[in-house]
Amino acid sequence: MSNKAIFYHAGCPVCVAAEDNVAKAIDPTRYDVEIVHLGNDKSRVSEAEAAGVKSVPALVLDGEPFHINFGASLADLK
Amino acid sequence: MSNKAIFYHAGCPVCVAAEDNVAKAIDPTRYDVEIVHLGNDKSRVSEAEAAGVKSVPALVLDGEPFHINFGASLADLK
Numbered sequence: 001m002s003n004k005a006i007f008y009h010a011g012c013p014v015c016v017a018a019e020d021n022v023a024k025a026i027d028p029t030r031y032d033v034e035i036v037h038l039g040n041d042k043s044r045v046s047e048a049e050a051a052g053v054k055s056v057p058a059l060v061l062d063g064e065p066f067h068i069n070f071g072a073s074l075a076d077l078k
Numbered sequence: 079m080s081n082k083a084i085f086y087h088a089g090c091p092v093c094v095a096a097e098d099n100v101a102k103a104i105d106p107t108r109y110d111v112e113i114v115h116l117g118n119d120k121s122r123v124s125e126a127e128a129a130g131v132k133s134v135p136a137l138v139l140d141g142e143p144f145h146i147n148f149g150a151s152l153a154d155l156k
Contacts, residue, residue: 005103021139025083027105061099068144 006060008048010039016072022068024060031061038077039077046078083109084138086126088117092149096135100146109139116155123155 007023009015019035026033038056040068048058052065055073059066085101087093097113104111116123116134126136130143133151137144 022144026103066100066146
């Protein structure tokens with residue numbers, strides 16, 4: 001599988017709605033979908049930041065960041 | 079097919095990136111994906127607004143709006 005999708009969230013209600021809808025709508029036959037909870041896994045905040053993520057929930061598709069609605073700023077998760 | 083995905087955009091660069099990535103990542107076996115250009119089809123702005131869309135690009139999944147990054151305000155498309 002060549003496509004990588006990483007869904008970053010922090011467990012907030014906006015994040016859960018995005019995960020239940022947008023992340024789950026991604027085609028699993030074409031994308032390897034990984035769900036990362038930045039509140040629980042703070043070691044990956046810098047990785048998300050390097051990909052251009054400013055807030056969560058966000059979906060990074062093959063390295064390109066897409067912010068979905070607004071739950072929390074990345075700065076608040078550090 | 080029971081799930082409905084409507085991707086609203088206005089042809090802006092942010093919209094095109096979201097369409098090429100997020101809209102195209104949706105599983106076509108589970109979702110009937112429709113792409114609506116609100117700049118060309120202004121008659122559908124009120125429908126998007128009724129679904130809670132405030133800006134484009136936005137993805138409405140089974141009636142729930144998800145704003146993806148920010149291209150243009152819906153108010154500017156009227």
